[in-house]
Amino acid sequence: MTREQQIQVFLSSLHQNLCQLFAEQDGGKFEFDPWTRGPSGTGLAGRGITAILEDGQVLERAGVGFSDVSGTSLPPAATARNPHLAGRAYRAMGVSVVMHPRNPNVPTSHMNVRFLSAADTWWFGGGFDLTPYLVNEVDVVAWHQAAAQACAPFHPALYQHLRKTCDDYFYLPHRGEARGIGGIFYDDLNDATAQFGMSWERCFEFMQKVAAHYRDTYLQIVRARYQLRYGDREREYQLYRRGRYAEFNLVLDRGTLFGLQSGGRAESILMSMPPLVRWAYRSPDAELDARLMPYLTTLRGHDWRARAEV
Amino acid sequence: MTREQQIQVFLSSLHQNLCQLFAEQDGGKFEFDPWTRGPSGTGLAGRGITAILEDGQVLERAGVGFSDVSGTSLPPAATARNPHLAGRAYRAMGVSVVMHPRNPNVPTSHMNVRFLSAADTWWFGGGFDLTPYLVNEVDVVAWHQAAAQACAPFHPALYQHLRKTCDDYFYLPHRGEARGIGGIFYDDLNDATAQFGMSWERCFEFMQKVAAHYRDTYLQIVRARYQLRYGDREREYQLYRRGRYAEFNLVLDRGTLFGLQSGGRAESILMSMPPLVRWAYRSPDAELDARLMPYLTTLRGHDWRARAEV
Numbered sequence: 001m002t003r004e005q006q007i008q009v010f011l012s013s014l015h016q017n018l019c020q021l022f023a024e025q026d027g028g029k030f031e032f033d034p035w036t037r038g039p040s041g042t043g044l045a046g047r048g049i050t051a052i053l054e055d056g057q058v059l060e061r062a063g064v065g066f067s068d069v070s071g072t073s074l075p076p077a078a079t080a081r082n083p084h085l086a087g088r089a090y091r092a093m094g095v096s097v098v099m100h101p102r103n104p105n106v107p108t109s110h111m112n113v114r115f116l117s118a119a120d121t122w123w124f125g126g127g128f129d130l131t132p133y134l135v136n137e138v139d140v141v142a143w144h145q146a147a148a149q150a151c152a153p154f155h156p157a158l159y160q161h162l163r164k165t166c167d168d169y170f171y172l173p174h175r176g177e178a179r180g181i182g183g184i185f186y187d188d189l190n191d192a193t194a195q196f197g198m199s200w201e202r203c204f205e206f207m208q209k210v211a212a213h214y215r216d217t218y219l220q221i222v223r224a225r226y227q228l229r230y231g232d233r234e235r236e237y238q239l240y241r242r243g244r245y246a247e248f249n250l251v252l253d254r255g256t257l258f259g260l261q262s263g264g265r266a267e268s269i270l271m272s273m274p275p276l277v278r279w280a281y282r283s284p285d286a287e288l289d290a291r292l293m294p295y296l297t298t299l300r301g302h303d304w305r306a307r308a309e310v
Numbered sequence: 311m312t313r314e315q316q317i318q319v320f321l322s323s324l325h326q327n328l329c330q331l332f333a334e335q336d337g338g339k340f341e342f343d344p345w346t347r348g349p350s351g352t353g354l355a356g357r358g359i360t361a362i363l364e365d366g367q368v369l370e371r372a373g374v375g376f377s378d379v380s381g382t383s384l385p386p387a388a389t390a391r392n393p394h395l396a397g398r399a400y401r402a403m404g405v406s407v408v409m410h411p412r413n414p415n416v417p418t419s420h421m422n423v424r425f426l427s428a429a430d431t432w433w434f435g436g437g438f439d440l441t442p443y444l445v446n447e448v449d450v451v452a453w454h455q456a457a458a459q460a461c462a463p464f465h466p467a468l469y470q471h472l473r474k475t476c477d478d479y480f481y482l483p484h485r486g487e488a489r490g491i492g493g494i495f496y497d498d499l500n501d502a503t504a505q506f507g508m509s510w511e512r513c514f515e516f517m518q519k520v521a522a523h524y525r526d527t528y529l530q531i532v533r534a535r536y537q538l539r540y541g542d543r544e545r546e547y548q549l550y551r552r553g554r555y556a557e558f559n560l561v562l563d564r565g566t567l568f569g570l571q572s573g574g575r576a577e578s579i580l581m582s583m584p585p586l587v588r589w590a591y592r593s594p595d596a597e598l599d600a601r602l603m604p605y606l607t608t609l610r611g612h613d614w615r616a617r618a619e620v
Contacts, residue, residue, distance in 0.1 A: 031591075033591075050591075052591045054590060054591060061589070061590075063591075173570075174570040174571075174573075174574075174576045174579075175576055239586075243583070246556065246560070246587075247560060247580075250556070250557060250560035250561050251560050251561070251567070251570060257561070260483075260484040260561060261484075263484075264484075266484045266485055267591055267592070269484075270557075270589060271591065273553070273589035274589065275588060275589060275590070276549075276586070276587070276588050277556075277586070277587045277588075277589075278585060278586050278587075279371070279556075279580060279583035279584065279585060279587075280364060280371075280585070281341075281343075281360075281362045281364060281373075281577055281581065282577070
């Protein structure tokens with residue numbers, strides 16, 4: 001198999017595996033919507049599968065997307081670090097996951113792994129991050145321990161670097177808040193990356209570790225929290241906080257904006273949006289704010305790897 | 311009074327008048343939140359009043375904002391047509407209104423009037439547009455008749471020009487849909503505007519007409535529709551369609567994005583957001599889509615001034 005075939009086989013099977021495991025956890029079913037596009041005037045063509053579970057018992061809305069898109073001309077925006085490749089033919093493959101649970105005690109999660117190749121060059125990208133509403137600090141610790149474990153085999157400083165990239169990226173300047181409690185995020189990882197340069201094989205291994213650690217850790221958090229009791233008060237707070245998630249995705253997320261601007265499928269791109277969102281002039285709950293907000297402001301960048309006091 | 315004082319007095323009284331009339335219609339109360347800002351590092355300073363009515367009987371969320379902001383350096387983005395003014399001191403004043411009614415039979419409405427001055431130059435901007443969920447065609451006709459009447463005293467071709475500007479602006483390319491059924495929209499109107507150049511006094515008169523026609527026509531539509539019956543089906547459709555409104559404001563609206571990027575007050579800027587929004591992979595109601603969508607697609611640009619068949 002070529003490298004691209006190996007990636008494609010892995011991503012397809014990851015897509016199926018995630019859908020199966022989270023459908024089992026939920027008790028509901030993912031609807032699979034395969035799509036193809038192009039070739040369009042911009043030379044873009046490809047296919048994908050959007051898998052979506054809506055109105056589940058555990059997951060109020062969950063989207064797992066696979067896409068494999070080729071273009072005749074790499075957009076300049078995709079190649080800031082490699083301007084000489086703009087205009088070259090390229091191929092981009094990836095799996096994206098966003099889970100919006102019903103119970104406000106279960107955090108929203110996001111994971112993405114992707115591979116881009118153009119001419120003789122290739123890059124890996126991806127990561128995962130967690131957005132709690134009612135924070136359980138043990139979950140924050142478990143999440144960052146998993147992130148650190150995914151990175152550990154590759155470089156002793158990799159986790160710290162990618163954790164910071166994640167904190168920097170998932171931030172809402174207009175609110176002065178992080179989107180959540182972070183995780184890891186990387187872009188343009190290849191054998192020429194300063195300090196962390198890894199062979200194609202090692203980068204591919206890392207992609208697999210990222211996906212596996214996300215899956216196992218998030219499932220563990222879901223299982224620990226989805227039966228906790230909550231009332232209208234917690235639900236209302238969750239709906240209000242989901243507004244920040246919507247703001248991040250629509251105002252700031254590069255992938256979402258690039259997808260919408262390049263004529264991608266709006267429903268597939270926006271599978272990341274929360275199912276139900278409330279905007280209000282003021283937070284409905286100062287007490288719940290007082291519990292959550294430190295994690296998104298003063299504790300942003302805190303090293304969570306040490307075990308939490310339970 | 312100087313010109314700027316005249317504008318300021320008019321906008322302040324418009325702000326109060328709109329709040330009073332719509333509070334009476336609703337039976338609820340606007341909360342007035344006065345704010346000041348700066349002078350910041352960017353030389354921006356000013357004041358405003360955000361008036362907000364939430365959870366009313368008729369209006370689920372209504373925001374009426376007044377702002378009066380001065381800066382030491384006009385941003386290049388604000389002066390595309392007058393690049394020689396970038397970096398000059400400026401003053402911007404305006405009133406913005408967004409009304410999200412509870413009853414899906416009542417359309418959402420938006421109105422804005424603004425005045426910008428820099429060096430010896432000044433511009434007026436503004437307009438109003440309507441976003442129905444369950445369309446009553448008589449409302450569409452009344453809305454465009456009001457828009458045409460506001461424009462008629464100033465130039466025979468003004469309405470047609472501003473109607474088109476409105477259709478072009480309030481459009482979601484990623485959905486291939488208009489945000490609503492339009493209205494009028496203008497930017498950079500002054501005595502040097504080709505074809506429609508008007509004196510400062512005439513431009514100010516037009517500002518007043520725009521505000522008055524919006525107010526009277528929207529109140530008339532609200533009164534005609536707010537007691538119509540609806541059920542879960544219509545409510546669910548409204549929540550789903552409000553997602554498009556949120557997408558437009560957060561992805562596309564220049565005022566919203568410029569405000570958020572320039573460090574404006576997020577809560578005041580985002581008073582335009584709907585109170586409750588649902589995102590779903592598919593429209594929940596093909597039949598209601600079949601009634602609404604033609605107005606946002608094939609009928610976009612239709613001349614609605616002729617009386618509707620009722």
